[in-house]
Amino acid sequence: MGPMVIAYTAITSALRNLSASSVTPLSLLKPVVATVLAMSVVGERLGGCALWGMGCVLISLLAIARSL
């Protein structure tokens, strides 16, 4: 609950100075942090296919964020 409240409060206040299109690429940090934590702390093991798939999704996201 803490992260949710802090995150939404931070993002809504940041939206006064930043456009939605510049917030999108910045928020890509979230899945990256989540993946790093999942693999290091939780101990998830992903096959090679899954890693390639994650790469595909992240690249598509970057592309869409740049075109917004």
Added chain:
Amino acid sequence: MFSLEGLRHDEVFLESKKCHHQRRKNNGKDDGRDVFDHAQPGGARGEIFGLSCQFLRLRGGLKLDQCAENARSQQDSGRRNPQRQRRIRKPELNQGDGGDQESCGRHLRHDNHAAVSEPGSVYLGCHDVSHGRFIRSRHGTQNPEGVAVHRSIALVLLAASLWGTTGTAAFFLGSEVSPAAIGAATMGMGGIILALVGSGRTRAVAADPGVRVWLVLGAIGATVYSLAFYQGMASAGTALGNIIALGLGPLVAALLEWVGESRRPPLWWAAVSGAVAGIVLMSLSKVELGGGRVVDLSWGIVCAAIAGVSYGLYPCVFSRIMRAGHHPAGVAGGVFGVAAPVPLLVAFVQGGELLASAERIGLVLIW
């Protein structure tokens, strides 16, 4: 460079999009393009340039009625919301920095918008409804907002990093706790807190009948997101769940943004194909979850995808409500506050395990 300090993002957002697409369609050199190309990338400035671009088109005499229409629609929405109407003051044009408005080549003035321009120097103005100020700027002034922009970027990065920890926190709650209950408890309590943080602004959003449809749509999105996202992370793993849900979100948001247009940028199709290919690759992969949990990859991916689609509704809903003149804090409070009762009910019914130990209660409350 132009600068318009304190101008609200949502008031100029629409203009920016219009202008941007106009520029693309024209594909030629006009005033709008020229000025837009001088814009610094990113930040509210780009959007302010959208506004300036529109006014520059006014200078060219292309669409003189556009400004009047804008001002009228703002007045109309002000009438629908009397509390807001009171905050709107008549703009006062600053006479000091560039000469008398009457001497300018072209002059437009309405309650909320004004644009004064003359060859070689352009004045822009917009009434800031939230602060009751009238702001204007001229070609050649420096932008004083760099510090605020950097602080905002740091805030977003902090928010995204914190947010990335939720899956790991949910893992430490143990596998016997229902994932839907974790998501529901977080969304329910978080929604109430956000509604309280927004206080008067939340009430203004909730009382505005003009945005009710968007409010309900956003609340449904938030409820579905909270239930599906945690289930997806539990079944397909924190890593895949996050990547799928947060990867699809912006794609859906972009689709909704371009929904009114006849043609979508080809890049959108490329990005969607890339994302779908990525998800197919993930579903073919072997995944081992930590703590000896059972993987249900296809169910997890479906849940994460549903979460992603509902997550993609947020930007559209938020910008629609903000465009009606509401403060961002009120919008977040309104959407998540309206969403709170259903998740709270789910948490109440399913979340008995959440209260099984003091550690779990603490973890849910803080994290």
